[in-house]
Amino acid sequence: MYKENKQVTTPFFNPVQLGPITLRNPVIKAATSEGRSPDGKVTQALIDFHRGFIEGGIAMTTLAYCAISKAGFAAPGEILMVRDNIEGLKKFTQAMHEAGGLASAQLGHAGPVATKQITGFRPVAPSRFFNLTSLQTCRAITQKEMQEVIEQFADSAEVAADAGFDAIELHFGHLYLVSAFFSPWINKRKDQYGGSIENRTRFAKEILIRVKESVKDRLAIIVKLSMDDGIKGSIWLDDSTQTARILDETGAVDAFELTMGSSVSNQMYLFRGETDIEGMAATQKGIMKLGVKWFGRKILGEYPYKDLYMLESARQFKPVVKHAKLILLGGINNYDHINQALMEGFPLVAMGRALLREPDIINKIEADTNTVGLCIHCNKCMFSVFTTTNCVFTKEYAITSHAAIN
Numbered sequence: 001m002y003k004e005n006k007q008v009t010t011p012f013f014n015p016v017q018l019g020p021i022t023l024r025n026p027v028i029k030a031a032t033s034e035g036r037s038p039d040g041k042v043t044q045a046l047i048d049f050h051r052g053f054i055e056g057g058i059a060m061t062t063l064a065y066c067a068i069s070k071a072g073f074a075a076p077g078e079i080l081m082v083r084d085n086i087e088g089l090k091k092f093t094q095a096m097h098e099a100g101g102l103a104s105a106q107l108g109h110a111g112p113v114a115t116k117q118i119t120g121f122r123p124v125a126p127s128r129f130f131n132l133t134s135l136q137t138c139r140a141i142t143q144k145e146m147q148e149v150i151e152q153f154a155d156s157a158e159v160a161a162d163a164g165f166d167a168i169e170l171h172f173g174h175l176y177l178v179s180a181f182f183s184p185w186i187n188k189r190k191d192q193y194g195g196s197i198e199n200r201t202r203f204a205k206e207i208l209i210r211v212k213e214s215v216k217d218r219l220a221i222i223v224k225l226s227m228d229d230g231i232k233g234s235i236w237l238d239d240s241t242q243t244a245r246i247l248d249e250t251g252a253v254d255a256f257e258l259t260m261g262s263s264v265s266n267q268m269y270l271f272r273g274e275t276d277i278e279g280m281a282a283t284q285k286g287i288m289k290l291g292v293k294w295f296g297r298k299i300l301g302e303y304p305y306k307d308l309y310m311l312e313s314a315r316q317f318k319p320v321v322k323h324a325k326l327i328l329l330g331g332i333n334n335y336d337h338i339n340q341a342l343m344e345g346f347p348l349v350a351m352g353r354a355l356l357r358e359p360d361i362i363n364k365i366e367a368d369t370n371t372v373g374l375c376i377h378c379n380k381c382m383f384s385v386f387t388t389t390n391c392v393f394t395k396e397y398a399i400t401s402h403a404a405i406n
């Protein structure tokens with residue numbers, strides 16, 4: 001369907017093929033860790049939250065951050081993607097399909113972003129590493145443990161396929177475990193997983209190949225890949241374009257969702273807009289609360305918000321990625337942004353905060369392409385991930401029932 005009230009050159013509402021699946025339009029709900037599964041299981045609140053986005057017009061929602069193991073949790077209230085939880089996961093996908101959309105599951109291991117308070121385990125990283133945000137020292141993961149992580153990714157992917165998910169999104173970004181391997185700042189390994197870009201990409205490649213073997217063409221495989229961490233000495237575009245090329249050459253990736261920033265430090269590089277120090281302080285207790293008030297701005301960083309703020313970097317991947325599609329993310333708020341992405345050869349877009357603010361923004365845009373998103377990038381949703389993720393303006397979407405349904 002072509003819109004008539006603007007000079008439109010792209011068929012916004014045309015379906016998009018992604019590997020073995022077809023999306024009814026190019027809009028994916030980006031993962032926004034939802035805090036609606038206190039026991040690591042699907043709840044009615046989680047289903048209702050995601051159904052809102054599908055009913056609001058997007059093509060596919062992303063069940064955010066499903067940990068592949070207990071040690072891999074990043075925040076409380078996340079899903080554990082294991083077979084024990086499959087009945088609830090099936091109800092989740094069934095609800096999305098009945099509402100007319102598709103469901104993707106983000107799979108990850110938090111690595112240096114994990115904390116002992118949440119997982120019960122000392123966090124791991126490619127090498128021994130001190131995380132300034134969590135104030136925890138990670139130990140270096142062993143090769144034997146890496147093999148276990150590879151198998152856990154493959155098992156979780158199979159559970160997702162059996163549960164009826166249409167896609168999985170492998171979290172290879174934000175300095176979580178896999179992307180920490182890309183980073184020369186964290187990865188000081190002397191074995192075949194450290195040093196050259198080929199070596200630093202090896203772990204990701206092994207996970208990807210094993211996941212593909214496990215799910216074959218039963219679902220689409222998306223890789224969420226950091227283009228640039230915003231940290232001196234870590235990953236920048238010269239590295240990440242090569243990582244993308246190496247992963248793309250496996251033929252196992254259906255799309256790269258291009259992201260940036262890190263959850264280890266300088267977090268606002270990913271988000272842009274207001275730095276919510278009060279929000280971060282509220283997640284801490286005692287002396288840590290004071291520490292956040294004094295040093296929070298230095299740790300989180302400060303970056304002005306700009307529409308389509310990842311576009312310039314994402315353009316660098318077009319000449320290198322030959323097989324997979326590219327998903328544009330970051331500051332997509334209205335019809336013109338989506339249109340520009342499509343015109344520039346990004347066949348899909350992912351939206352986070354704009355959808356938290358208005359789950360039905362795509363229906364609104366469909367009715368009127370002049371619709372301007374209401375999200376003001378105050379980022380007060382950011383720290384709600386430690387309780388129940390929501391936009392402060394749309395609390396009515398926050399909670400139905402937090403009881404596990406399997």
Ligand SMILES: Cc1cc2nc3c(=O)[nH]c(=O)nc-3n(C[C@H](O)[C@H](O)[C@H](O)COP(=O)(O)O)c2cc1C
Nearest residue numbers: 030031032033064065330331332351352353381382
């Ligand atoms: C509240 C909140 C929670 C988020 N949780 C996740 C997450 O679980 N996994 C992830 O990869 N990104 C997460 N993100 C990042 C978003 O997926 C997205 O990359 C970012 O918000 C930029 O897109 P936007 O400008 O459309 O919001 C989160 C973002 C927000 C605001």
